[in-house]
Every structure is written in structure tokens, then in C-alpha cells.
Amino acid sequence: MSVLRVGLLGCGTVGSGVFQILSRNRELLEQRTGLSIQVTRVATKDFDRAREAGVADELLTDDLMNVVEADDVDVVCELMGGLEPARTAILAALKAGKHIVTANKALLAHHAADLFPAAAEAGRELAYEASVGGSIPIIRALKEGYVAENIQGLYGIINGTTNYILSAMADSGRDFSDVLAEAQQLGYAEADPTFDVEGVDAAHKVAILAMLAYGVRFDYRKIPTEGITGISKADIDFAHRFGYRIKLIAIARLQDERLDVRVHPTMIPETSQLAQVHGVFNAVYLEGDNVGPSLLFGRGAGSLPTASAVLSDIVAIGRNGGARRVPDLAYEPRFVRDIEVLPGEEIRSEYYVRVHVLDQPGVLGQITTVLGGHGISIASVLQLDQPTDNKVPLVLVTHTTTEGNLRGALAEIEQLYCTAGPSTFIRILENLS
Amino acid sequence: MSVLRVGLLGCGTVGSGVFQILSRNRELLEQRTGLSIQVTRVATKDFDRAREAGVADELLTDDLMNVVEADDVDVVCELMGGLEPARTAILAALKAGKHIVTANKALLAHHAADLFPAAAEAGRELAYEASVGGSIPIIRALKEGYVAENIQGLYGIINGTTNYILSAMADSGRDFSDVLAEAQQLGYAEADPTFDVEGVDAAHKVAILAMLAYGVRFDYRKIPTEGITGISKADIDFAHRFGYRIKLIAIARLQDERLDVRVHPTMIPETSQLAQVHGVFNAVYLEGDNVGPSLLFGRGAGSLPTASAVLSDIVAIGRNGGARRVPDLAYEPRFVRDIEVLPGEEIRSEYYVRVHVLDQPGVLGQITTVLGGHGISIASVLQLDQPTDNKVPLVLVTHTTTEGNLRGALAEIEQLYCTAGPSTFIRILENLS
Numbered sequence: 081m082s083v084l085r086v087g088l089l090g091c092g093t094v095g096s097g098v099f100q101i102l103s104r105n106r107e108l109l110e111q112r113t114g115l116s117i118q119v120t121r122v123a124t125k126d127f128d129r130a131r132e133a134g135v136a137d138e139l140l141t142d143d144l145m146n147v148v149e150a151d152d153v154d155v156v157c158e159l160m161g162g163l164e165p166a167r168t169a170i171l172a173a174l175k176a177g178k179h180i181v182t183a184n185k186a187l188l189a190h191h192a193a194d195l196f197p198a199a200a201e202a203g204r205e206l207a208y209e210a211s212v213g214g215s216i217p218i219i220r221a222l223k224e225g226y227v228a229e230n231i232q233g234l235y236g237i238i239n240g241t242t243n244y245i246l247s248a249m250a251d252s253g254r255d256f257s258d259v260l261a262e263a264q265q266l267g268y269a270e271a272d273p274t275f276d277v278e279g280v281d282a283a284h285k286v287a288i289l290a291m292l293a294y295g296v297r298f299d300y301r302k303i304p305t306e307g308i309t310g311i312s313k314a315d316i317d318f319a320h321r322f323g324y325r326i327k328l329i330a331i332a333r334l335q336d337e338r339l340d341v342r343v344h345p346t347m348i349p350e351t352s353q354l355a356q357v358h359g360v361f362n363a364v365y366l367e368g369d370n371v372g373p374s375l376l377f378g379r380g381a382g383s384l385p386t387a388s389a390v391l392s393d394i395v396a397i398g399r400n401g402g403a404r405r406v407p408d409l410a411y412e413p414r415f416v417r418d419i420e421v422l423p424g425e426e427i428r429s430e431y432y433v434r435v436h437v438l439d440q441p442g443v444l445g446q447i448t449t450v451l452g453g454h455g456i457s458i459a460s461v462l463q464l465d466q467p468t469d470n471k472v473p474l475v476l477v478t479h480t481t482t483e484g485n486l487r488g489a490l491a492e493i494e495q496l497y498c499t500a501g502p503s504t505f506i507r508i509l510e511n512l513s
Numbered sequence: 514m515s516v517l518r519v520g521l522l523g524c525g526t527v528g529s530g531v532f533q534i535l536s537r538n539r540e541l542l543e544q545r546t547g548l549s550i551q552v553t554r555v556a557t558k559d560f561d562r563a564r565e566a567g568v569a570d571e572l573l574t575d576d577l578m579n580v581v582e583a584d585d586v587d588v589v590c591e592l593m594g595g596l597e598p599a600r601t602a603i604l605a606a607l608k609a610g611k612h613i614v615t616a617n618k619a620l621l622a623h624h625a626a627d628l629f630p631a632a633a634e635a636g637r638e639l640a641y642e643a644s645v646g647g648s649i650p651i652i653r654a655l656k657e658g659y660v661a662e663n664i665q666g667l668y669g670i671i672n673g674t675t676n677y678i679l680s681a682m683a684d685s686g687r688d689f690s691d692v693l694a695e696a697q698q699l700g701y702a703e704a705d706p707t708f709d710v711e712g713v714d715a716a717h718k719v720a721i722l723a724m725l726a727y728g729v730r731f732d733y734r735k736i737p738t739e740g741i742t743g744i745s746k747a748d749i750d751f752a753h754r755f756g757y758r759i760k761l762i763a764i765a766r767l768q769d770e771r772l773d774v775r776v777h778p779t780m781i782p783e784t785s786q787l788a789q790v791h792g793v794f795n796a797v798y799l800e801g802d803n804v805g806p807s808l809l810f811g812r813g814a815g816s817l818p819t820a821s822a823v824l825s826d827i828v829a830i831g832r833n834g835g836a837r838r839v840p841d842l843a844y845e846p847r848f849v850r851d852i853e854v855l856p857g858e859e860i861r862s863e864y865y866v867r868v869h870v871l872d873q874p875g876v877l878g879q880i881t882t883v884l885g886g887h888g889i890s891i892a893s894v895l896q897l898d899q900p901t902d903n904k905v906p907l908v909l910v911t912h913t914t915t916e917g918n919l920r921g922a923l924a925e926i927e928q929l930y931c932t933a934g935p936s937t938f939i940r941i942l943e944n945l946s
Contacts, residue, residue, distance in 0.1 A: 097803070101661050101803055104663075104802075105661055105662075105663055105802070105803075108661075108663055109660065109661060111728060111844050111845060111848035112660055112728070112840070112843060112844050112845065112848075113660065113845070114840075114845045209658070214804075215801075215803070215804035215805070215807060216807070217650075217653075217654050217657070217658030217659070220650075220653065220654075220657060220658055221650050221653075221654075221658075224650070224653060224825060224828070224829060225642070225650030225653055225654075225822075225825050226650070226821070226825070227542065227545055227546065227824065227825050227828045228534050228538055228541075228542060228820075228821045228824035228825060228828070229538075229821060230537075230538055230541055295544060295545070353789060353810065356786060356789050361806075368648075368821065369537075369538070369817075370530070370534055370538075370648070370817035370818060370820065370821040371647075371648035371811055371812055371817070371818045371821050372648070372811070372812050372818065373794075373810075373811065373812075374648060374649070374810065374811035374812075375808070375809070375810040375811070376808070376809050376810075377786065377806075377807065377808040377809075377810070378804055378805070378806065378807035378808070379804055379805050379806075379807075384802075384803035384804070385803060385804045385805065387661075387803065388659070388661045388662060388801065388803040388804050389658075391660065391661035392657060392658050392659070392660050392661060395657070395660045395661070396657060399838045399839055400838060401836070401838070403834070403836070405832045405833060405834070405838075406832055407545070407547075410545060411544050411545050412544060412545070412546070412547045415543075415544035415545075
């Protein structure tokens, strides 16, 4: 049986999971692959945690370079997260002739432009199934399963924290801060939840998916990104009345010669597949020109699900026997092209709009006049007659328009005498199976 | 750009789809793979249909051997279906040094025992992503994505015809024969629908999935298989009252040292992921010891979805450059073991039971006494009081018991004076996410 020697950088949540799986499913892995996967070195600052995960003392080091440059390591697994020293360590490992497996989506979103060429130059693999969707084999599906597909749109629930929070808000009627506190207690949200709740984590991940689906290079920092902190109980209730659920959806599709890639709370039909994705689960839904609607669903995070994806990459490297058989980014490097990200104000969508108005006659007429003046027509209206302090929410759904138009109209509406306070809008995705 | 030369055996629904995709997505495929896929020969009896699909006359032959043994063919795609001459042609092609791509699940279910060893001996690939779940990349996911998973259960909706019929029956309240006729008109069911509606097609497919998931060899003809012809509107309505949907579910899991593999109409929770799979769509749900609940969803049949899966296999063979990098059946051949299929009477399940009884006092007591005598306890009962001809349906759900126990009890119940006509039962799967 051929031996594949693995060095870990980091032995926290995911690294411990790798040890746990190797310990309990070793025989199964050997029967399936003919490979004996041996962890030969582990770099970590927290020796105690690594020992708890079953790492023998002689494997431990606190110096990344002891793993990166070791003669007894074939594959380096970067499981530290963060930009540095992860980036430097990976580049050094490639230079030392190691294959790389990483779960680090932030790093790939930021540094795809130097990491992947470095891997190509070194003739080594840079694998990252665990970086998006945890246990969901979406990277492999995009590189191999859907290789014949012109992908017409890709829509993901790819952040478990926000999906947990939105699901719990919808199910229990509690508000954001209340549910966030609970999610933190349960370990589903970090002490500093900014990256998750502001959509940054999902933006990192959709940047990777967009590169793979379309063979494009772009500045991930230009991705229009909006988190879920502004979602209220009221919006969730109104969404329900219109037949929608609110989810944090990451979108990637081509619009003419630009990349429409974005992350924001989205109203999707309650009967759609993505609307059934509850709690910390993730799913990626895509439409291909041949396969039509397709969906992959599973756990998007956690020690064992993520470690399982890491192991699938380690195995693939072992099976490839050193060959770089599939391009790292799903397209032959010479065909990868630069593309401009569609700016936020040019996004075309239907919109849910909530305006607080004074409870007096003629208000709807004034507001629809302003919308009409910006070329926006209305699909449906919900006017409620339970005024608080003489104010009522006016809720409407527009037909498709650009976000620039909508923002212009809302700025004008907020100046009307009949308007009491700021307005809110949420994008709608109607055509999901 | 390296050229991969493909010969087709059969140019019907799937073969035409392969041509259509190659014609419209050729550039995309080349950008992703660096491969130029050229169809060099097409064997078919129906030249006119092939010409309609865009096949040039000089490629056409009516002799399979002209493709199988041709010097200008690297990969033979067997898209004829059926056992013979498909089997003989594949064996001859392997002998002639060709790699094989097939969508033929019946053939693999029947002849895995001779086809896969022949491929191994020839040192060629035998790829079959299109054989199960059409466009769903489930074969690849089982071989590679979930390679580190001890799979605790696999549950599939893998026959589109029956899922269409059951969905339409549930949505419209029509009965089986009515909906079947409609499905035949729409092209979702064959003129002779036996293979689909009796569960045989699903049994072929789950045989393949079970081999891959568990590394086992068994007699696929022993798979307990029950179709949907006995499902009535009444059962669908009762299922709904208990919070279930009826789907034709293919199951594969290990029970002790035997393989619990079967196909039958199944009541599953209305809130489960599989219950949301409507119409002709397919889905495979599995639970892994690390990844937990996972689901892959998409079109299970049709020209383009199936052809897309065929092309993913052709590309993989091209990318492998002749290497057999993953075992054909997901386990190294020396670790594949023989296993006994769990016989039908030993299946353990909860059951929905419908008995027609006379509308008189004491009936429930008599029936529960018989069930209790066979060790079966009751979870819930629905007794209706709209008698027809003095008969009422008595509907109950049992706790877990063996099918042997249940059948014994029902045989006895049918002999009771209070019983008017045969009883019906449907298996229940409770613990699906």
C-alpha cells in the first residue's frame, strides 16, 4: 500500500477532525483508495488541544517551516485560516515541492492571483474542496461533474451562521440580536460575528465559485455585499405574506460581458429548494443549459464535515500520483479572462420595499407617482391599517428595475411629507425551482 | 490541444444529446479541459434520426464492430441500453483497448461481475456517471467526494417516471391510471411502463449505488422491489393526514453483516428534503458519519441532462490520460466482498396499514389484539366514520416491526369476521432530515 505523508498547519477545529476521521475510518479509506494516509507533522501553537485530538508528541512543532520544508511530508494541509502567515507558508510549501490542501476561503478570495500561478509553476496541486460549502462536494462538481455546462446562474446559501439566524428568526418570531446571542451560545456564531453576519464570509466563498463557474478573474472586493443585520421580524412576516422566505443568498451569473456577483438578504419563493434549507445547513443551487436546475445540500461547516472534504482532497492528490489532471480553477489558465464586476447600482431585480407613511389619504398615490417617475412599476401592494403613532407600514413589490433607479426613487420618497422615517428594501429572486 | 476520439454505439435520445452539447458548448469544453472531443464513428440502425441530430453521413455505420474495433476511436460510448448486444460490444471494445462510457444501468446491475473485472484486466476505464440520477454527479460524489465517509444510509428518488406520477397524484387528486396515461402522452413514461412503475429501473440503479457505497457484491435480483401500481388516492390522502408524502424510495444500508437494499413506495415526512423533490426530478440523500445529512438533486433523465453526465465521463477519461486513478466500483477490487441481501420478511420498519372493516363496535379491539399477538404495537390510529356499504377504512401506523411479523398479522386480520377485503401496507421512513 502506498503511503501519503501529510503535514498539518493548524490543529484546531478542522485539524482535530482530520485526526478523528483518520482514526475511525482508516481501514475504510485504505479499502477505497489503496493509500495509507499518515500525518507525519503538525504545526500548532496549542499543543494541549492537539494532544487532546490524539496527536502524538513527536509530531508536534510550533514552527510552520518544520512542516512546510520537511522531507517526510508530501501534502501540506493549511488549516489555520486568515491571510498571514497562511499565504507565506503555502508559497514556501509549493516551493519545497509539496501539494497543498486548504480550507481557507478568505485567502483564496484575496490571493488567487498569486497562489494558483505559484502552484502551476511548481507543478503541484492546490486543492480547496473544504473552502466552500464544507462537506458539499461543490468544487469537484463544478470542475468535473458540470464540466459540459454553460452555467446560467449559481445561487448559494453558503454561510451557516446567517442561515441559522434567519431560520430561527422565521421559526420563532424573535429578532436578530436575540437569535444572534443564542447562536453564539451554541457555537454557531463567533464572539465577533462581523464576518458572517455582514456577508463577508459568503462573499469570499462566492468569489471562488464564480471563478470556477465562469473562468474569470476579478477583484473580489468589488462584490456588492450586504449582511443580515438590517433584517427585522416585520420583513420576515411580510415576506411570508407574499409567499417568500428571506435567506442570505450568494449569486454568481454573467450579465452581458460582466459578472453579476453579489451577496445579500434575498426573498425567494417559499416553495423553492433553497427555501427548504434550514438552520446551519448550506446548499448550492445552479442552472446549467443542459442539466437544468441542480442542487447540492449538506453541512457547510463544523469539524468533521470540513475535515471530510479535506480528506477527499488528500485522497485525490494521492490518486492523481503527482499529475495536475484538472486545472486548479476549472479552466485552462490561458483561457481565464479578466472581467468587471457589475456595480451595485446596475443590479436588475424585483424589490420588496417597506416605507413608513402617515395614515392619511392619497399616500399611495404620491409614492407610486415617485416610483413611476423613476420608471418603476408596482407588482403588488400591502397597506396595513394598524397605525402606531399615526404611522403605518406600506409594503410593496416592484417589477424588475435597476438598483440605481430604486435608490433614487426611495431617496425622493423619504423627502415626501407623507413619509415617516427611512425606507427598507430587499431584493427578490423569483425564478428559482 | 489534445484530441479525444469518441465512438458512439446508439444515437437515440442520449446520443443526440451528446452531439447537441458538443455542438453548442465545444469552445467551453475546450477552455475547461484543453481537450478537443471528436466523435469519429456512430453505430446506429436509424440513420435518419442520427442525421437529424447533426451526424455527418461518413461517420455512420450499422455495424457495432466498426466502432468497437476502429483505430480512430479512444473512447466507446455505449448508449443503446439493454443487455445484448451492449454487453458483448463493451467486452469487445475493452479487448480492443478502448475506454468505455455507458449510461446502461440494467447492464451494470446484471453484469457488474464480468464487466468490471474485464475493464481492470484491459487496463481501461469503465465509467457510468449517467447510469444513475442522470445529471446528478452522484457516482463521482460516492467515489471521490464522500471517500472518507462511513455511509450510514442512502435513500434515493431515482426514477423520474414514478416520481412524476406520484407527484401528480398528490397534487391533482387523480388516480394512478389516469396520471400514467398523461405521463405517457408527455413522454415521461414509456408505452410499456412496467420497468419504471414496477420499480425495476430503480432497483438497477440502487444496486449500483449500493456497490459503490459499501464495496459489496450481491445478486441484484434479490433486491426486494415493489412498484407504485398499488398506490391509491386514498393512501396519498391518509399519508397527508399523518404528515407524510408517498415516494418511490430506493434504500441501501448495512444491517449487521447484510445489505438492506430495497425499492418500494415509502411514506416520508412532508418536511424532509426528499419530500420536496417533485415531478421528474431525482435526488439522492445520504447520511455519512462525518458529513451528516447530504443531498444531491437534479434531472434524472432526458437527452441533455444524461448526455451532460456522459460528457463528464469522457472528459474525466481524457484528463486521466489512460490512468485508472479511481477504482471502478469505488473500492480497491481486492477489498470488495460478497454480501447477502436482507430478505424482505426481515426488513424492519414502521408501517402504515389500511384495513377495510365493517362499521360495527369492537373492531379496533379485535385488530389490535391480532397485531399484539404478532408483537406489533400501534403508534396511531385513524378511524373514519363515512361508511360505504357498511364498510369503513381503518388506518393505523405501527411502531417498528419486521415485515414477516406484519404480513403474518395481516393474513390473520383478513380472516376476521369484521374485515371486509384485503389490507394494504406502506413502509414508513421516519428519520430523514
